[in-house]
Amino acid sequence: AQSVTQLGSHVSVSEGALVLLRCNYSSSVPPYLFWYVQYPNQGLQLLLKYTTGATLVKGINGFEAEFKKSETSFHLTKPSAHMSDAAEYFCAVSGGSGGSYIPTFGRGTSLIVHP
Amino acid sequence: EPEVTQTPSHQVTQMGQEVILRCVPISNHLYFYWYRQILGQKVEFLVSFYNNEISEKSEIFDDQFSVERPDGSNFTLKIRSTKLEDSAMYFCASSEAMDRETLHFGNGTRLTVT
Numbered sequence: 001a002q003s004v005t006q007l008g009s010h011v012s013v014s015e016g017a018l019v020l021l022r023c024n025y026s027s028s029v030p031p032y033l034f035w036y037v038q039y040p041n042q043g044l045q046l047l048l049k050y051t052t053g054a055t056l057v058k059g060i061n062g063f064e065a066e067f068k069k070s071e072t073s074f075h076l077t078k079p080s081a082h083m084s085d086a087a088e089y090f091c092a093v094s095g096g097s098g099g100s101y102i103p104t105f106g107r108g109t110s111l112i113v114h115p
Numbered sequence: 116e117p118e119v120t121q122t123p124s125h126q127v128t129q130m131g132q133e134v135i136l137r138c139v140p141i142s143n144h145l146y147f148y149w150y151r152q153i154l155g156q157k158v159e160f161l162v163s164f165y166n167n168e169i170s171e172k173s174e175i176f177d178d179q180f181s182v183e184r185p186d187g188s189n190f191t192l193k194i195r196s197t198k199l200e201d202s203a204m205y206f207c208a209s210s211e212a213m214d215r216e217t218l219h220f221g222n223g224t225r226l227t228v229t
Contacts, residue, residue, distance in 0.1 A: 041222065043223055044197040100171065102148070102171055103218060104160065105150075112158075
């Protein structure tokens with residue numbers, strides 16, 4: 001079985017500040033990990049994903065995430081928040097080559113950016 | 116850029132009625148999915164569909180639900196007799212054969228059961 005836990009349903013930052021959204025996963029096989037973003041009234045859009053290889057993954061809009069196996073984490077960061085980053089962010093895990101390829105999503109974290 | 120389209124964007128129905136949610140996946144994708152998100156809760160997997168049959172389904176996907184690919188472009192989710200607890204945002208997604216783990220989502224259909 002696979003699951004993700006996103007710590008904090010809401011994260012509030014000031015424009016220009018560091019963004020850190022936390023995700024911990026549970027998987028019995030080497031996981032594939034994803035971050036999706038959902039803007040209001042839109043579907044989920046892939047930000048970045050980790051499958052194999054380099055553990056630091058860069059995505060769109062300046063976001064990146066680091067796979068840390070020892071901590072079972074895949075936290076999402078961005079050095080400087082922009083107002084347009086305000087959205088719902090979802091972490092997801094799938095079983096990669098050893099398990100179900102279908103992603104399991106977390107509860108989501110709402111990112112609020114203050115001017 | 117090709118996208119997944121869902122119709123309608125909002126559907127209101129009375130308890131006990133049948134409802135069909137429609138989706139047009141990206142044309143060269145072979146894997147299709149339905150997820151739902153009850154307000155304030157996580158995005159939950161319902162069913163996946165490949166080669167004209169269900170490949171996986173969750174325990175949520177009971178006999179009240181069915182999926183169909185009636186032609187070469189549409190993918191539908193039918194709820195036979197809606198319940199109040201079926202009220203949710205329903206997302207359709209598709210993925211391609213060479214990267215099936217990366218799902219491309221539509222904008223969702225908000226289903227309200229009264």
